[in-house]
Amino acid sequence: MSEQTGTPLSALATVGHATPRIDALERVTGRATYTADVVLPGMLFARALRSPHPHARIRRIDTARAEALPGVRAVITHENGAVWWGAGSIAGGGQYNDELKQITKQRRYTFNNPVRFVGEPVAAVAAVNRHVAEEALRLITVDYEVLPFVIDPEEALEPSAVKIWPEGNLALNTRNEAQPNAVRRGSLDEGFGAADEVFENRFTTAFVHNAQMEPRASVAHWEGDKLTVYTPTGGISNCRHDIARDLGIADENVRVVCQYMGGNFGNKNQNQDADLIAATLARKAGAPVRLELSRKEDWLGMHGRWHTIQRYKVGVKKDGTITAIQSRAISGMGGYRKNSGGVSGLELYECPNVESTTYPVYTNRTSSGNNRGPSDPQGFFGIESMMDEIAHKLKMDPVEFALKNMRKPSAQLQYTNYSLDECIRRGAELFDWKRRWRPTPGSDVGPVKRGAGMSFMAFRAGLGRSSAMLRIDARRRYTLFVGVTDVGGGAKTTMGMIAAEELGVPLSQVDVVSGDTDRCPYSVGESGSRTTIMTGYAVVEAARDLKRQIAEHGIPAGNDVLTASATPNPNSGGKVRSCFGAHFVEAEVDTELGAVRITKYVAVHESGRIMNPLTARDQIRGAALQGIGQALREDLLYDRRNGQPLNAGYYGARHMTHLGAADIEVTFIEVDDGFGPYGAKTIGESGIILGPAAVANAVSNAIGRRITDIPIARDRIMGALA
């Protein structure tokens, strides 16, 4: 096979075989110790007081009565316990690092004055038990000067809007300029001039919370100058560095431990304010402290996916060739900027004339930040809805339109392998697209109508630096040390499988030590779905080194051990490395009840070699279900007159339960592009990207009306049909 399509797989002994998680028993029997289960001798319990106002200046905060309550050990506020939380607001919203922290002017502290959203911490209390801590919160008096607020990001850009930051409501970039992010190539004038038809539309997407099962908790424990933080984090190494930087102490004086985690979805990358608040309270009280957030605090106090308003103008020729794309998007970031606010998707299309402008905007709402494919599902919903509409208007099959216009490899753009076209073709076939898609939308007779929609994607699968250590003892037991946490994707198991494969031993002979910065070397952490590729490749190299040592020295005897380590930093030789996928959805809409049922969902992915079919399939299924939830249900509603959130939590946000879960049929196209561990690529985030677009397109195809705002809830469907 050519380089562009990759090579077929060779069979392996462990990798590629469906393998239950190595810690499944602990998890399902309740023996797994999650952060909120950690109990240390003399540990105190902490609770945070949070702002009831969307925007207010604190004139005075009186903690005397709380401090006097028997059992209270420490009370902190913005006056005596604020720590500059670097990851809480980042200039430009880029990949956070030491330099960006220094550049950032619009800084977030663990306690801020003014407060900029409902649910922002104002004070925290550590006490002998949680009841005393909660009682103490009630005794804190805060004198607020309530300020005008803005909830809507479009209104926030109006000159008359209240300024949430002195520089205005357009978030500053890395040069601290209030400028939107703009990408331009070619000439729009030429592009639209060459078009036979020009289409325009506006789409909106809602804020959706990550909704991971485990709410935030953090346990902090000082022993002299050494701080140990037990915290749910997808990246212990980065979390340690972030905590050390924010507290102004050396990395080696911070230990971060996360043995088990109850879900991440981007809500638990880096350090969070809870870690810093727990550490500050623990130092002040001279005892370990566990800070826990309630579900509602977690919903409002952490972050979710940024909501967007997207406008597109697209020029096309009669034959369906796209000649120009102009986009203008506004992203609601809340009171602080935890991420880029980017809106992706345009990069899928081969178009010489493009102008894309994105405005990340502050509002007095809960912060927006990382959420599984941070900028993807919302952007793909917009552009893929737009393209679906254009295909229909041109009387073209959307699959043909996609195959015609999608970006393909070229001399300037080389991939390690490329299989997007194959994903689309295979998906269309498995789904029976020609039969399910309605050339005339809404043409089914009767109140219950079906329709089909599709969407496709590419997601980065780049290589990078990570580490692993491996040891063998005289009993031929192998111990693998990797700085990963299993956030749900099965990383501990995958790392063990890779070691077993390379060593040529059964998985049962490998112990995996993970989730502890004092015991494990650096890992990139579970953001960007990178663990398998990066840390997995380090495991391969460490195992190779250990095999060489065993070949040279033999199996160790007595108390001897052999150890190996590796810190590779591979690259793909200037070629783009991506995973690819296409989702095909059939939706059934009961037009009299405004109800949508997903009657078929086919997901075809090429993620290189699949390490563990069991967990890989469930990653795609779970992600697709989240995408459906985003398409049809989830939102965080605010009352516009008083800036209060109304439906925080699983009940209010209508999160899908197992009863509502559609059957997601997952197919992997497996190839080896010669990079990564055995050709593995990214999976975890890629599966969520396509759901909103494909579901929305299917609903439009069923009912014959384009609903341009997600979630496509009952009121919107019935409103569109009224």
Add this chain to the structure above:
Amino acid sequence: MKTFVNANARDFKEAATLARQAARDGKSAAFSGGGSDLLGLIKEGIAAPDVVVNLRSVRNAQRVQDASGGLTIGGLTTLDDLSRDGAVRQRFAVLAEAAETVATPQIRNVATVAGNVCQRPWCWYYRNGFPCFKAGGRTCFSPTGENQFHAIFGGGPSYIVHPSDLAPAFVALDATFRIAGPSGERTLPAADFFVLPRENAARENVLANDEVLTAVQVPAIARDTRTTYNKIMDREAWTHAVVSAAVVLQMDQGVCRAARIVLGGVAPIPWRLPQVERLLAGQRITAELAARAGEVAVEGAMPLPKNRYKVPLVQSLVKRTVLDLATRT
């Protein structure tokens, strides 16, 4: 969460007396059956009773008994027990169907019949601590706010919808509610138990602070009567009705002798549709008549800006539920 005192009651009279005593001592009291609603309200700071009168210590009030063809349902019967009871399933399907749509299995295992009927509104303004009528304030935030799930009938000055699934079923079955107070018992038709906000905007029913719903009596129904509960939800479990319909039809070879139709999720009380009942009585139920029933059902609806969709939704719900039940074989 505010600290409170727990007081176990041996019987309902003692429960009522404990509540009255608390009031005399200048304290607030609240009754707790399963506690699935009250404890949530307390944790969220929406309710802050000084005394929680625990009803789980009351004996012989958690079962369903046959009563000359009808039923006497103890107020402390769990929703799970109610939905599994043989007599209920066989003769009063509307009750079993309503009970099994409530919340989740975990909640149905503890939540009680009386608690379901007396639960506080799930309006998001009330549940988020807004100083609305239901919280003792003097305003309703929904008419000019987010009113997607609010009332289209009987609203004003509060626009909550009654959250109970059992309540429409009890009204449809013409049940009688038994109420205990410190000085004795009284009974009321289910329909008279609930009050509109224009009568009392702070409360959803006639219970005084020291009164407790102890049992529900469901009268016998004619043998050729069929019943059902149809609940439209925004997800498959753990949510309240967007709209719902409890329908009781006495059928005689395709002809409807008598009908009772009560809606949930549309009004601050279970909302009976007498005009639809009259329309159906004595008629053969055809698709055309069912469609007409749907149209009549929404006559007089006063939707708010964001809940207009509830009007066609109720229309379809009534049409389908009546036709399905009448033509069921």
